Amino acid sequence: MITRFCSKKYFFLFCLFIFPFITAQKKFTIVLDAGHGGNDHGAARKYDGLGYIAEKDITLSVVLKIGRMLERDKDFKVIYTRKTDVYPSLTERTNLANRSKADLFISVHVNASHKTAPYGTETFVQGPDQNKTNLEVAKAENDVIFLDAQDRATFASYDPTSPESLIALKLQQSKYLESSLVFGGMVEDNFVNKDKRFSRGVKQQNLHVLRMNAMPSVLIELGFVSNYDEAQYLASDKGQNESAESIYNAILSYKKARDKKSGSEIAAKETVKPKEQPLKNDFRILLMSTPIKYNYGDPIFKGLNYILPIKENNIYKYYYSVSNFASIRDANLKTARDAGFKNAYAVGFVPDQALSNGHYTLELYVGKDKLSSDSYILKSLKDTKREKVSGLFYYTYGNVKTLEEIVQIQKALEEKGIKNSVIQKVSK
Structure with a gap:
């Protein structure tokens, strides 16, 4: 009895000593999602002198560059939805992020238009459809749910236009919207100020890859592959390195800003603040x-x-x-x-x-x-x-x-x- 009591006593003292150390060492967890992959090439174009340019290749290259920069810092834990040319379903991507209890989810994509003139970066956060100009982005990114049986089953009953879905969406995402907007703004600011890119802004859209996430989440469009100049930039080492560095620096700025506040202050602020709706203009x-x-x-x-x-x-x-x-x-x-x-x-x-x-x-x-x-x-x-x-x-x-x-x-x-x-x- 005495021996058993002593063992419990020392175990309790050990836990009392080590627990603060463990919690102090909790890493900032980021899930990096390279859009598309495998049989899903995403947006793609073929140009004379540039060859075949596919969204899945650009996103994977940029994500791996971001990851390598983050992995040099012991304060970060990096989780990839893919590191090779494979296609994880949207369900697998979001489930991975939620299981990991990630602090931030970043999905990297490349835009396209049926016209050649549109260009520029833009960052999307989750929300109901408000701006008709964003519908093409939502359709392009959401259409991939039909590629995977698990996604078809998961999203079969979800109607993004129904009042019930919109109410559920507002309740689920209001907690994380403010942080998503803050981070999205940091990304676009870096694209403009550091890379001298044209920013189309931070916008709200109903995107499946963001909707199921229980954390601040963004979908970043690096530019338009349908625009020759941007396709050339995005396919180049210079363009991919600059894009990756801008996102990496935004992550550092976001973590620094978040660390200035206590977790309870952030949670209180995010749960009580009403969800912001995008404007039409x-x-x-x-x-x-x-x-x-x-x-x-x-x-x-x-x-x-x-x-x-x-x-x-x-x-x-x-x-x-x-x-x-x-x-x-x-x-x-x-x-x-x-x-x-x-x-x-x-x-x-x-x-x-x-x-x-x-x-x-x-x-x-x-x-x-x-x-x-x-x-x-x-x-x-x-x-x-x-x-x-x-x-x-x-x-x-x-x-x-x-x-x-x-x-x-x-x-x-x-x-x-x-x-x-x-x-x-x-x-x-």
Whole structure:
């Protein structure tokens, strides 16, 4: 009896000593999901000079790069849904994340469109369908449930349009939405500020691979394989390394921010805060309207990144950032006002909306003197238009209907060395 009592006593003291040490060493667990795989190639295109480019190959390469960076840090535990060219079902992916009690779930994908103009990154968090412009993404990512028998059985009775499903979705995801939005914003900020990519924002969509997860979860679209320039970037070591590093740095920033708060504070905040719904429009912050043209990086912008100038009726309007969430829109507005733009306000844009009465063009040069015939602009762009108004020569290029298309053309010109062009909205 005495021996048994002593054994229990020492075992209790041992547990009392070692338990705080074990809990202090709990690692931050991340599930990295490389979208598609195996027979499911995902978005794919074949280009002359680039060959066959498949989403499943890009996502796996980027995920493995992220994982290698994380595994160098003893504070992280990395779990992969796949490390080779296989196809885990959506059920297997989410079950793995839930069994692991992961702190963060990241699903990496590549976008595509039936048009060649769309481009840019975007990050999705889980939620009911609100924005019709996101439906193609949801369809592309959800259609893979028909590839696997287990998925067909799991999701057979789920109707994303029914009131019951929407109520259940709101209850399940409200706890993790705020953290998902925070992390998604960090990812997109890195894409813009570090990699100089065009961000289409952080958006909400009903995606099966996120819906079943009991943790903050995001689906990251690295770019459009249907756009030649982005396909070339995403297939390159440079593009994949930059994308992986931006996501990795966002993970570090997210963990650092989370560690500043106690677990109880985070849980309380996430469970009581109402779930945010996406807005129908994208919102940019109008910093100022002026007849004066400023170049990107001018000190007048007070260090703000991602400035989009649009000229309309001979007035230059300078916009900052973009999002279709009210909280991010309001945060961007506060950032702009804190930077000194006290009269800044949010302006709504309908994504991919074509102008019904006019077009977009690029203003390349304005000056009292004509450009010489051997100027770089005229030599590079044969279809440049020239117009003289009030003693000034205006050189413009391009004629398209959507803002996204003209931004793509502007990006292509910048890569040719033609910088500081301004998007111009021309009314008929």
